[in-house]
Amino acid sequence: MSGLASYFSYPFVKNALIVGALIALCSSLLGVTLVLRRFSFIGDGLSHVAFGAMAVAAALGISNDMPLTLVITVISAVLMLRAGGGAGIKGDAALAMVSVGALAVGYLLMNVFSKSSNLSGDVCSALFGSTSILTLTKLEVWLSVLLSVFTIAAFLLLYNKLFSVTFDESFAKAVGVKTGLYNLILALLTAVTVVLSMKLVGSLLISALIIFPALSAMRVFKSFLSVTVCAAAVGVLCTVCGIVASIVLATPVGATVVAVDIIVFGVFYAVGKLR
């Protein structure tokens, strides 16, 4: 136990826990809306785009890749939303195309341009997070805190709007809610959250942070408010427990966090069945 306490005296552990909790809060809040609107895969598609963008940053030799990744991911989010609105290619096919294409191009770029001596380590870190949450720079910590606070504030202010658009978009549109605008904001917030989450769990595991807390909460709770609050709590707790467990057990951070999410989902599923 005293061993565990000694971990918390390291500033990098504290940073990881703060940033991890904030990221989990953002992704689980947005997750409720995304899951209910059958948009679960947008998070997944965007995370692959973010991986591609990170590879572009690496190829250009930019050391702090977050701003560039953020810009590219946000633009992709807007384009994906448009594609879902009924272009030539069906929404889900367009999404699959962009997401798998970005993954391939990203790996290709990293292979061709990377000057790193440990290429497979870099790729693994980008895809599965590995230790990047424990090696955050001061700038990254502040940027993460700022963006998370912005996302959470936007979610709280738009909570009722997002509810009405999520439950019934055609009704909302008919009574004059600017559904296009709120869909756009939702896509932007998702993009920001995805970019933040890359540091924690890597791009392949981001959707887990988005969907698991929401799905767990929906097994048990019956109002939108309680589902949202529960998802947020589950998301934060699972992430904090996962980070601590990964340090103690010396396991990969991202995969451990997701494993905790899966276990908690199992518990909620059982509770939901028993009620």
Add this chain to the structure above:
Amino acid sequence: MTQLVCENLSLGYNGRKIVEGLSFEVNAGDYLCIVGENGSGKSTLVKTLLGLMPPLSGVIRMSGLTRREIGYLPQQTDYQRDFPATAREIVLSGFQGANGAHPFYSAAQKKAASGNMEKTGVLPLARRCYRELSGGQQQRVLLARALCAASRMLLLDEPVAGLDIKAADRMYEAVEKLNAEGVTVIMISHDTSAVYRAGSVLHIGKTLFFGSREKYLESEAFRGLGGRGK
């Protein structure tokens, strides 16, 4: 007092005309039933009346009423049926259009939401989860939400689709009660049972008809839909 006039409307999308030469009018307090087979253009007419889609040609005039003041009851989508939200949360969302950029609901709106749930008989269900309600109860929750959006005209799209006879009757009764209180009702339906409840009928399809229910029941259009005189 006339609330809505449509003159010589042509409806359709992507350049394809579905209906043309559509003219009808709705007065305050009317109960209009719009009937037609599937694919006859009923949904297109709904979208056009709500301003979600422009007519190909023709004029829609509203007096003393804006498009936002039409309370809309859309057909349910599959994913709504297992949505985790309470009846009250859903009814309150009817005020979203009026709230503009304002993020929260006022105390007056919360009170009005309760009043509207009372009117459609779902106030005792306010704290219940939507997905646990029966199909008929869900429709009456959505009716209360439509009332929150607008209290003067309701546009109901197939409100009894998928309901059993008893639930359909309760839905019709709730609508009739609102109509008796002065709310204008426009009801879309693909079957003829709704016709007997209405004051006037608009039939769209191969033949067009607009007029009183009595005249409609004797018309060619009614027989074309498979209806028999009562």
